[in-house]
Amino acid sequence: MAEIPEVVAHRGASAHRAEHTRSAYELALEQGADALECDVRVTRDGHLVCVHDRRIDRTSSGRGVVSALTVAAMAEVDFGRSAAEYGVLTLDELLGMVRASPRPTKLFVETKHPVRYGGLVEHKLVALLARHGLAAPAVPADSPVLMMSFAPAAVRRFKEAAPGVPTVLLFSRFSGTRRGGVLPPWADLAGPDVRLLREDPGFVARAAALGRDTYCWTVDDPVDIELCRSAGVRYLATNAPESTRLHLADP
Ligand code: G3P
Numbered sequence: 023m024a025e026i027p028e029v030v031a032h033r034g035a036s037a038h039r040a041e042h043t044r045s046a047y048e049l050a051l052e053q054g055a056d057a058l059e060c061d062v063r064v065t066r067d068g069h070l071v072c073v074h075d076r077r078i079d080r081t082s083s084g085r086g087v088v089s090a091l092t093v094a095a096m097a098e099v100d101f102g103r104s105a106a107e108y109g110v111l112t113l114d115e116l117l118g119m120v121r122a123s124p125r126p127t128k129l130f131v132e133t134k135h136p137v138r139y140g141g142l143v144e145h146k147l148v149a150l151l152a153r154h155g156l157a158a159p160a161v162p163a164d165s166p167v168l169m170m171s172f173a174p175a176a177v178r179r180f181k182e183a184a185p186g187v188p189t190v191l192l193f194s195r196f197s198g199t200r201r202g203g204v205l206p207p208w209a210d211l212a213g214p215d216v217r218l219l220r221e222d223p224g225f226v227a228r229a230a231a232l233g234r235d236t237y238c239w240t241v242d243d244p245v246d247i248e249l250c251r252s253a254g255v256r257y258l259a260t261n262a263p264e265s266t267r268l269h270l271a272d273p
Pocket residue numbers: 032059061074132192239240259
């Protein structure tokens with residue numbers, strides 16, 4: 023029988039709290055998530071912040087493009103949904119939360135806008151991990167951080183800079199030999215959209231036969247949760263970690 027997938031809280035417990043906020047990640051940890059997922063961008067003054075979109079307009083009371091704002095300016099902005107929550111969450115803070123967690127917890131960091139800024143996000147990520155002792159030369163055997171991107175160039179250059187940190191190549195369609203489970207050498211895990219598994223659940227076994235585990239996103243529907251479990255997915259990213267965990271424990 024296949025192992026139960028590990029539950030990754032996508033943008034925190036974002037079904038219940040505003041995405042990418044401290045409270046969304048605190049709730050995910052309280053709800054027993056095995057791992058957290060976040061998107062990162064670089065501010066004008068060089069800080070990595072947890073923001074999905076190019077602009078902060080959708081997720082905050084502020085306006086503007088992340089790369090044109092300072093982290094101090096984003097400290098004055100409300101990122102809460104029903105309850106006010108001022109200040110953007112930095113990746114440094116989130117990493118601190120993960121490392122302070124009483125249970126071993128992983129963090130999946132997705133770099134955004136990797137092409138436009140020519141590797142700046144990955145460069146900053148490697149530097150931050152190094153400050154935490156999580157990148158070369160002293161990477162722990164079981165790295166708590168995994169890096170991911172839809173951009174192959176971003177994953178490749180990150181892997182070159184931090185070979186000990188696992189990488190996930192995200193994709194939302196099968197192209198070339200991908201359907202057969204083939205991944206480039208610098209991508210440690212396959213990261214398909216769950217819609218691809220609805221079409222072809224055998225992908226997970228083919229990737230596994232070639233030595234690659236699968237991280238699947240974004241899995242909220244009980245039918246998809248079952249699909250991931252039966253296909254042998256290792257990590258399942260969901261906006262609702264508690265109900266997903268309960269479903270996996272008692273289908
Ligand atoms: O976990 C991967 C998934 O987050 C990719 O899509 O748009 O939610 O960042 P998006």
